[in-house]
Amino acid sequence: MVRYALAIFTSAFLLFGVQPLAGRYALPWYGGTPAVWTACMLFFQAVLLAGYAYAHAVASRLRPRAQAALHLSLLVVALAALAARASWTGSPLAPGDGWRPVDDHLPVLRLMRMLAATLGLPFFVLSTTGPLLQSWFARARPERSPYVLYALSNAGSLLALLGYPFLVEPWVGRSAQAWGWAVGFVLFVLCVLACARDLLRRAPATTPPEPSTSPSTEARSEASTASARPGMGPTLTWLALSTCASVLLLATTNKLSQDVAAGPFLWVMPLAVYLVTFILAFSRESFYARTPYSVGLIASVVLVTYAHKEGPALGLGWQVLFHASALFTGAMVCHGELYRRRPAPRYLSAFYLWVSVGGVLGGVFVNLVAPAVFTTYWEHPLALAACCAVAFAGLMRRPKEETAVARTQRLFRGALLVGVAVHLPVLVLTDLDRVRFAGRNFFGVVRVLELSANDPQQHQYVLRHGAITHGWQYIRPERRNLPTAYYTKDAGLGLALAEQRRLRQAQGLPTGLRVGMLGLGVGNSATLMAAGDDVRFYEINPDIIDLAKGQGGFFSTLTDTPAHVEVVEGDARISLEKELEQGSRQFDVLALDVFSSDAIPVHLLTKEAVALYLQHLAPHGLLAMHISNQHLDLVPISLAHAGAAGLTAALVARDSDGDAVASSWMLLSPDKEFFGGATFSKTRARVRRLVLRGEPEYVWTDERSSVLQALRPRAQGPAGANPNVMDAPARAQVQPTQPVVQPASP
Incomplete structure (x- = not known):
């Protein structure tokens, strides 16, 4: 028993532990978008299906000796593949640079090909272990129940999922994780080898093959009353229920990742909840009762609707709780009804295959069908509505003995289910009458809204990416090019540009600046530019680029600005790395306007990313980081990078007022007296020079980073209120003495 227990526990732990690691490797190359994880999940689900089909075919058609020989050969090939990759790339799991995307053409399929090349065979072998080794155990020890192996598999899966974001990701680098996983895979192979020896020693060569079944179901086979071969109807029902649960899982993951950050912290929670519902529903029929779960589903749908109405203003903890409750009750309804419709034991292998x-x-629908058919995230409310329909159908099955009161209560619950399901479209139909454009691609949903149509002074077009506003432009001609939102003249970026111009003018140099902007939006920052400026935008979303360039006639800031403007499509960091091969861009100001969304691209705020930015700055160039964020406090990590690079940091906070939206900018300058200039002393914004109290608690790197470390406590208050941050010692308010060097023309 011990050898089987170790093999199955290890395989489950490795199977689920490698999934967030693989997602982390892929995330930076695709702009940190939440769709990376759902695409990875599609790959994992497809390989799990292939692994189960393999285990079913091997266990039911081959004799023990042939099974052992085939599977051990496959393990040897998988080990060889890991060793070869480690020798070629220096890591058993890291994809080589050749897998970096060169464009946005079919990113889902490209990502799946990358996963297949780097992880495919080992992951496939792991996916076969549970059902195959349980079959081996049943052959070798027919007198023992294999249910404990099923429990160990579940324990290994949950331990890997829950341990990764809290115990692994914040403290262990990606390379160390990959090598640790490879060592675990070697131990797993040794355990399977021991199981194969036990099988060959104990199971007679003439033992007829037996179908592989789920231990929990096999142990309760007497509970199944159906004995006829399932027809098309039951098969389609199994397919529909499992698809519905899968869509709900992926749609919930998408929703949470959009609102905070794409990363393992919010990837594994929905997957763990989903796995728990599967374990509960398929362990014992009594764990699923229609009445309490229908009531729970009604309540959780109401809470999700409330969370949508409140938006980012609702605390992160409440958002996670509400969506997790909806996922749990919805998936439990699907899995509970699925288990109640299980066939006779002899058909269980086909049942689990379907x-x-x-x-x-479900993965195909969320990753390929929905983005092509919908212009917004319809799959989330549709999945919840489908779960309500499943619960309603279950309630409509009248019990054999039912009182009039019980019948009234049952019908009332059914009516409530219909009511909340009908109300679910509000999750995506908000502001529908004001939407003038809606587009969806791998990088998210973009909408253009027309607001204040009856007020000529305030009439405007607004760009929203998900639930976050990314700028607007007034329609009235004399107001079209006013600096607005986070880009007013007295907000962080406006002050940085103004001070750089003042210093150049004081030195008798041309005031034209070289400016790099990571993140485009509608191009509002272009309203701060002047004739002689050379501005280079970096944007990964092609829909946003098209809108900012004037598609649809909504926005014109890029064409109206007197500055020279270029737009580079693709991940900003990859683009800057390629450009550095040709030489530094020598930016006077490099602005990072990519963290104001609730889902931030962490790879653009690591130690290595900041080092890249500094190489592209002119000698007195300034780094400006827009860190306005509902859930994450990015001040400490910004100060940690500033301290490591020897830069002086200042937080510029601007309140909402007129055309301005409340914003927080971290400005990092190599000149110690830069923030003592006249521009900053006369502004209405609050300017604070900040430093960390002691050593930084954490530093994000490409190898190790976790958004858990940056979560903002609700009681903390605005940016800069972190107890680990303090005001820098006062300095004399004098102008910089260093000469301002004008960079050479490219």
């Missing part, structure tokens, strides 16, 4: 197919179909 359940796996449904999981893959």
Whole structure:
């Protein structure tokens, strides 16, 4: 028993532990978008399906000796593949630079090909272990129940999922994780080898093959009353229920990742909840009762609707709780009804195969069908509505003995389910009458809204990416090019540009600046530019680029500005790395306007990313970081990078007023007296020079980073209120003595 227990526990732990690691490797190359994880999930679901089909075929058609020989050969090939990759790339799991995307063409398929090349065979072997080794155990020890192996598999899966964001990601680098995983895979192979020896020693060569079944179901096979071969109707029902649960899982993950950050912290929670519902529903029929779960589903849908109405203003903890409750009750309804419709034991292998197919179909729908058909995230409310329909259908099955009161209560719950399901479209139909453009691609949903149409002074077009406003432009001609939102003249970026111009003018140099902007929006920052400026925008979303350049006639700031403007499409960091090969851009100001969304691209705020930015700055160039964020406090990590690079940091906070939106900018300058200039002393914004109290608690690097470390406590208050941050010692308010060097023309 011990060898089987170790093999199955290890395989489950490795199977689920490698998934967030693989997602972390892919995330920086695709702009940190939440769709990276759902695409990874599609790959994992497809390989799990293939692994289950392999285990079913091997266990049911081959004799023990042939099974052992085939599977051990596959393990040897998988080990060889890991060793070869480690020798070629220096890591057993890291994808080589050749997998970096060169454009946005079919990113889902490219990502899946990358995962197949780097992880495919080892992951496939792991996915076969549970059902195959349980079959081996049943052959070798028919007198023992294999249910404990099923429990160990579940324990290994949950331990890997819950341990990764809290115990692994914040403290262990990606390379160390990959090598640790490879060592674990070697131990797993040794355990399987021991199991194969036990099988060959104990199971007679003439033992007829037996179908592989789920231990929990096999142990309760007497509970199944159906004995006829399932027809098309039951098969389609299995498929529909498993697909519905899979869509709800991926849609919930998408929703949470959009509102905070794409990363393992919010990837594994929905997956763990989903796995728990599967474990509960398929362990014992009594764990699922229609009445309490229908009531729970009604309540959780109401809470999700409330969370949508409140938006980012609702605390992160409440958002996670509400969405997790909806996922739990919805998936429990689907899995509970699925288990109640299980076939006779002899058909269980086919049953679980169809359940796996449904999981893959859910991934295909969310990753490929929904982005092509919908212009917003319809799959989330549709999945919740489908769960309500499943619960309603279950309630409509009248019990054999039912009182009039019980019948009234049952019908009332059914009516409530219909009511909340009908109300679910409000999650995506908000502001529908004001939407003038809606587009969706791998990088998210973009909408253009027309607001204040009855007020000529305030009539405007607004760009929203998800739930976050990314700028607006007034329609009235004399107001079209007013600096607005986070880009007013007395906000952080405006002050940085003004001070750089003042210093150049004081030195008798041309006031034209070289400016780099990571993040485009509608191009509002272009209203701060002047004739002679050379501005280079970096933007990954092609829909946003098209809108900012004038598609649809909504926005014109890029064409109206007197500055020279270029737009580079693609991940900003990859683009800057390529450009550095040709030489530094020598930016006077390099602005990072990519952190104001609730889902931030962490790879653009690591130690290595900041080092890249500094190489592109002119000798007295300034780094400006827009860190306005509902859930994450990015001041400490910004100060940690500033301290490591020897830069002086100042937080510029601007309140909402007129055309301005409340904003927080961290400005990092190599000149110690830069923030003592006249521009900063006369502004209405609050300017604070900040430093950390002691050593930084954490530093984000490409190898190790976690958004958990940056979560903002609700009681903390505005940016800069972190207890680990303090005001820098006062300095004399004098102008810089260093000469301002004008960079050479490119």
